Structure formats: C-alpha cells, structure tokens
Amino acid sequence: MTLMFDNISLKSSLLPCLEEAKILSYHRTRLGGQIFHVLLVSQKEAFVKIGKSYEKYEIIEEYKNLSLLQGSLPVPEVYDYITTDSQAMIVLEKMPGFPLNSMISLLGRNHSLSIIKDILDALKSVPNSVKNNFEIASKQELKNIKSLIDNNLINKDNFMKGSRDLDPVAAFNKIQNDLNNHNTQVLTHGDLCLPNILVTIGKWSLIDWGKGGNGDSARDLSALEGSLKRNIDEQAFPQVCEMMNIEMNITLSQKLEIYKLMDLFWYNKSL
Ligand SMILES: Nc1ncnc2c1ncn2[C@@H]1O[C@H](COP(=O)(O)OP(=O)(O)OP(=O)(O)O)[C@@H](O)[C@H]1O
Ligand SMILES: [Mg+2]
Secondary structure, rough: OOOOOOOOOOOOOOOHHHHEEEEEEEEEEEOOEEEEEOOOOOEEEEEEEEEHHHHHHHHHHHHHHHHHOOOOOOOOOOOEEEEEEEEEEEEEEEEEEEEEEHHHHHHOHHHHHHHHHHHHHHOOOOOOOOOOOOOOOHHHHHHHHHHHHOOOEEOHHHHHHHOOOOHHHHHHHHHHHHHOOOOOOOOOOOOOOOOOOOOOOOEEEEEEOOEEEEEOOHHHHHHHHHHHHHHOOOOOOHHHHHHOOOOOOOHHHHHHHHHHHHHHHHHHOOO
C-alpha cells in the first residue's frame, strides 16, 4: 500500500521523516479521516493522521494543542506536520500501551477509575502559563456545527432520535444560549473517552487532541460519562465524581446534556 497525500506518495520528500517509512496498519476514522501506523527509517513507530474538511480542521487544532502541551502532560510528540489547501497531515510519536477500554479486565475496575482520577487531576494542574495559550474550544466547535447545519450535512431524523425531538437548528440555538452560562477557564481534552487514554504499567498518556481547548469541566465529564457507561457500568461515572469531590447537581447534569447534544451533531454527520 502506498500512503497518498494530495496524490504525492509517502516515499516523496513531502515530509522528510516519512521517507521510506513502512506502513504497519491502516485505520479509517469515524469522520472519514485516515490513520496509518508506520515504522520510520529511524526504526521508531509513529501514527500518521490525514484529513480533509472538518478532519483537516481537527488536525490543525491537534498540532497547535500538542505543541502547547509538550512537557506539561504525557502526550505524543509531533514528529512532523503539513497542511495544503485541502488537507492536513500530522506525524505523531507512538505512545506506549493500549487503550484503557481494552485494559479494564486486566487492570481491574478500581485501578482503571483511579487512572481517570489521575488524568482529571493532571488536566487541572496544567499551569496557567500554558493554559492561557489555548483557545475557547466551544466557540470554534459552534462555528463548525453551524457550518454542518448550513451545508445540510446532518441526518435530521437520526439526530432527532437522540435529541428528544429537537431539530438541529433548535438544538443549535439551545446550545448557543446555554453555553453563555458555562465556564471557560478549564483545560479540556474535548473527547475524553477511554479509547483516547493509553495505558501501560504505571503510566498513562492522552492522545487525540483535535478538540482540545479551554472550557467548562463538564465538557470532559460528559464524554467520560458516556464512555464509562459503555465500557464499565452505570456506577463508574458517579464513582469518579465522588473520587473528585464533584457534586452531581441539576446545573451539572444540564451542562452534561448540552455537551451530549453537541456530540450528536458529529455522530449524525454524513461523510
Ligand atoms: N500517538 C499515538 N500513539 C499510539 N496510538 C495511537 C496514536 N495516535 C492514534 N493511535 C491509535 O489510533 C486510534 C485512533 O486515533 P485517534 O484517537 O487519534 O483518532 P480518532 O479520530 O479518534 O479515530 P476514531 O474516529 O477511529 O476514534 C487510537 O485509538 C489509537 O489506538
Ligand atoms: Mg480517538
């Protein structure tokens, strides 16, 4: 297989680090992007993400976010990065370990939840000098959602099955209105689900930073709630909240609903 980027093969000198790289595996992302697991000539393994349209936008954000986070959180190093008019490509250090969702039975429930607590604590302790350089994530996400609606890219019927019958425009207006009352001071990952947490003995790392940015802590809690329900059980999320001294009140549960509603646009986007 030849890795193509704007019709230029991987063997081209487009990105020097990819010259003569071997492709180990290929994966298509939910939104239509491409991810290659490669072996570089230096014998280091890397992940190459390539995307167009909204995926391109996320790769650009991932590049900016990872550059800001180096040294503050365990995240992949960016080996290389390029954008063209239509696409973006990033070459990332392969982080050790396996996705947390595949490690729960091995690690045990309590240890898995304690890793999640460590991650939430680590996100909170990123210094202001780093955090202040991030953009407010939901502002840009709202612009992207608006453009999905304007370009008729949402499957309305499916969307309304998950939105308690709000149509995409009504949901967008509700989100826009409610976000005015959310905080913007916390560094959020934006897709804090178990597959984006890689774990190995005594270590964890966080990948997939395309939606990262400052926002309300409910943004990450919302993704976490869904992922914990899917991968562990109903009690896992309340347990994490208890470990973090987070009170599950009406304000928080309304905020969680807003971020779920935002996600629904991406789950119902036609490719
Ligand atoms: N730097 C990395 N180190 C190790 N594994 C990685 C790295 N980047 C990506 N992967 C692997 O590729 C998978 C998909 O990558 P990523 O999460 O960045 O993209 P995605 O847009 O979420 O893809 P999908 O839509 O399929 O979930 C990850 O779950 C992980 O298994
Ligand atoms: Mg991911």
